Amino acid sequence: MTDTMPSDLLDHARAAKGFMPEDEGALLHRIALERLTHGPVLEVGTYCGKSAIYLGAAARQVGGTVFTVDHHRGSEENQAGWEHHDTSVVDPELGLMDTLGQFRKNIARAGLEEQVVAVVGQSTTVAAHWRTPLSLLFIDGGHGEEPARADFAGWAHWVEAGGYLAIHDVFPDPADGGRPPYELIYLPALASGAFTEVAVTGSLRVLQRTQGSAGDRL
Numbered sequence: 001m002t003d004t005m006p007s008d009l010l011d012h013a014r015a016a017k018g019f020m021p022e023d024e025g026a027l028l029h030r031i032a033l034e035r036l037t038h039g040p041v042l043e044v045g046t047y048c049g050k051s052a053i054y055l056g057a058a059a060r061q062v063g064g065t066v067f068t069v070d071h072h073r074g075s076e077e078n079q080a081g082w083e084h085h086d087t088s089v090v091d092p093e094l095g096l097m098d099t100l101g102q103f104r105k106n107i108a109r110a111g112l113e114e115q116v117v118a119v120v121g122q123s124t125t126v127a128a129h130w131r132t133p134l135s136l137l138f139i140d141g142g143h144g145e146e147p148a149r150a151d152f153a154g155w156a157h158w159v160e161a162g163g164y165l166a167i168h169d170v171f172p173d174p175a176d177g178g179r180p181p182y183e184l185i186y187l188p189a190l191a192s193g194a195f196t197e198v199a200v201t202g203s204l205r206v207l208q209r210t211q212g213s214a215g216d217r218l
């Protein structure tokens with residue numbers, strides 16, 4: 001089996017709206033291929049399913065399940081007036097963002113409904129009830145201070161020994177982008193002593209759990 005994205009699924013990933021450059025998606029796919037036989041993958045921040053297609057492609061190849069958590073109401077930076085707003089994902093009746101429909105279409109078109117399971121809700125609420133060790137945790141949710149801090153506190157300890165914590169939009173240089181994923185997820189993960197960096201592509205950082213086990217507080 002090759003570790004590159006199957007070409008049919010790469011086409012679906014390219015076509016989906018979202019925020020996952022192809023080289024970073026390829027890394028996500030590769031680390032999911034490596035880990036999925038050890039347990040489920042969980043993504044925080046689904047949006048329209050672009051990154052979930054890279055993760056789901058690995059599940060189609062080796063088996064396993066990808067959970068993807070999002071309230072589908074958009075992050076701060078997706079709201080009207082902000083840089084990443086897209087009027088095509090606003091529910092006209094409610095006047096609120098709703099990316100769930102686009103996500104379902106993209107996953108169905110890609111044929112990944114068996115592999116990718118949407119969990120619709122606040123990341124903090126889902127995390128508070130979560131009890132399952134994760135072979136790979138990919139954090140790409142709200143990029144403000146509060147959601148970044150909460151995602152680290154709520155999810156990172158569920159990565160199993162040898163599993164990966166992947167973090168998107170990590171910018172050590174403030175000139176390149178916002179600080180919270182770097183300051184409130186990446187640095188605390190390294191400072192905990194539980195994780196060691198193993199791969200970098202663009203703004204995607206991959207850390208491996210090298211101390212402790214799933215569920216142990218960091």
Ligand SMILES: C[S@@+](CC[C@H](N)C(=O)[O-])C[C@H]1O[C@@H](n2cnc3c(N)ncnc32)[C@H](O)[C@@H]1O
Pocket residue numbers: 017018019020044045046047048049050051052069070071072073074075076099121122123124140141142143147
């Ligand atoms: C940067 S986008 C995710 C991009 C996606 N991974 C992709 O490949 O295109 C961030 C997503 O996180 C979600 N989000 C932000 N804060 C959240 C929270 N507290 N709980 C659940 N989802 C949240 C937003 O609704 C948004 O869809």
